[in-house]
Amino acid sequence: MFDELIDSGELPIARKSVLPGTGFFLPDELEEDFEDEQTQAALEGADVAVIADADADGLACVALIREAYDDVQVVPEPDDDTDTEDAEGTEETEETEETEETEAIAAGDNGDDPLEEPEPTPHSVALVPASPHNVEDALARVAEFGDDGIDLFVCDLCPDRYEYVEDELDAALDTADSVAWYDHHQWGDDVADAVRDAGVELVVGDSDEECSADVVYRSLEYEFDSMYEELAAVTRDHDLWLREDPRSDDLADYAYWTDPAEYVEVVREYGVDLPAWAEEFIAERRIEKEQLIDQAIGRAEFREIGDYTVGITYGRCSQNEVAEAMREDGADASVIVKPAGSASIRGTDEFDRCHEVAGKVNGGGHPKAAGCKPDIYNDMLDYANHWTSRGAVTKQVILTAFRDVVESAAEEAEAEESDTDASSDA
Template identity: 55%
Template sequence: MDDDLIDDEGRSLSRKSRLPGAGFFYPDSLDEEYADRRAREAIEGAEAVVVADGDADGLACVALLRERYDAALDVAPFEASLAARLDPGLDDGDDDEDEDTEDSPVGLVTASPHSLSEALDRVAEYADAGVDVYVCDLCPDDESVVEAADAVTDRAATVRWFDHHQWDDDVASAVRAAGVDLVIGESDEECTADVALRSLDDDFPDHLVDLAAVTRDHDLWIKEDPRSDDLADYAHWASAEEYVTVVGRYGPALPEPVVDYLEDRRVEKERLIEAAVDRAELHDVGPWTVGVTYGRCSQNEVAEALREDGADAAVIVKPAGSASIRGSEGFERAHEVAAQVNGGGHPRAAGCKPDVYDDMLDYAHHWTTEGQATKRVILAAFERLIEDDGTADE
């Protein structure tokens, strides 16, 4: 395939909004090979290993743990890389700044609920005996993760798991029975950084205590601290190692190079948000108004715009096939909808990827119809909630 066909550079915003990023077109086998190599480099010889979600909440936990183990990386190379991204004349030609940075004694392996078992298997395979292992901001979909957790507890000195998602009671019991110290916070009161902060019971500096508070403001969609949007955007656009290192050094008071970088990236971000909002349609499903749209965009801002237009819930379907479901005070069942279509999450924030893609023709249909099949499947999940409620009443 011609690289130009999947390169975002020079592509119109309308087309960029409708198509996935270049990484989508790489085979899973190559992604797995790269993920395995990076995980092995992070895990081997580490004093502690953290398996974390790659969002602001999960990575804030990594910053706390590296502080506790006195294992933070030098921030200077990352700040230099930021300056180079803003001024191409300073670029040294290295596309991956993480490749040239040292490894922390607290290794980081990012994962999602779908890749959690594979990440834990890598820890069990590559970690030194007696290592400390932490799992942060990840809730397994089912008990299939227990076998991998067993293998890790056999290898590690301690395994501690911090989270704030809605766990199935049986899965939580099985994970604890495997020897894991599992702490689950209240999902509508704490983010996982809060859970880690209180569970680690350490004397953390003020800027990291503040980091947990601002992360909560974003993760629970409180929206009272303007710095929380900066953290969310930076975690999305930066590499995991860069984000952990910078917020570990500065907390939520991000330095000038990061602020300049965010301002530069937000120009296109706002245009992608506008495109997604313009495509949105409102559907009445029982007592709820559901706003549905499609595109590469920042789902939280799009959901907020749809709520302002009268939606109780918002569904943002992405070109890569996944979807974000956002609720409101009038709809706190997003996780129930997602659970029906291969996903999960919180009452007001959940994600899923419906199993409707058998081959690339299905994806081609997905892009050219702006996700019609996925939209129908998710709207049907909303309708099933009404049917289930009626059955329960009977």
């Protein structure tokens, strides 16, 4: 296949909006070999490993842990030749709710070379980026490439089922001297109990009040400088979609568009007030980001499901801003289907069952922010249909899940009302 057929960097915005990034087309085996090489290079000589979601929240956790372990700082210099293609936008979270951010980075959607050679790291605290869908792979790599007696942290990640990580976690526990898991997502009691029973220190914060950086900040026995308290607070502002501090959007965008290792070192040096060269980089990328947002908003449709209005659209874009636009147009919940096959689900005060919807279509997350990737893609013809139909099948599958959740909620409410009436009559 000719490289230019899978390189979306020079495509017009309208076409770029409907296609996945270059890395999507790379064979899994090639990508896995690359991730093995990167992890092995990062773990060489490291005393600590941090498996973290590669969004602003997960990377803030890495910054806090490096500070607590007095790890060396490697402050990057501004790059005048920074590539500005494929500005897809921020993802959250999770995504879980934003698995998409990490998946998009792995797929090359952030404009970086998806097969860039790993560089030797001087850090004693190694960063191992992961997503909720491949946390087990990251655990296996730490078990394989980490030194015996290493300290292991897992941050901003939540497995949907314990069996997904059971064997890999056991292997990591055999290698590591200690394993701590810090998160703020919605954990099932059975999963949390199993992880703790395995020998892990698990701390899960209130997903309505804390981000994972908050959990790390209060859990580590270390007196952090005030800049790290501020880093956790501003990270929370975006991760919980509070949007009261404009700097939080800058952090989220910068974490998405730059290399994860660079982000960690920049916020360790500058805190939440990014340097001018980083702000210039963000401003350049936002030009295309806004164009992609406009494309997705222009495709938005609205469906009435029970008492709720659900907005749904398709495109490579920043889902939070697109969801906010649909909310302003009357949506109680919003779905953004991505070219890579995943989808983001965003709720409001009126609809707070996003994680239940996602759970029906191979996903999970928070009550008001979740992510999923329906298991409906069997071959490239299915993906070709996905791109040309602008996600028609995926939209239908997720809307059906919405109907199931809404109907179940209505039945539960009716049953509770009947029980209340019965109690009153008695």
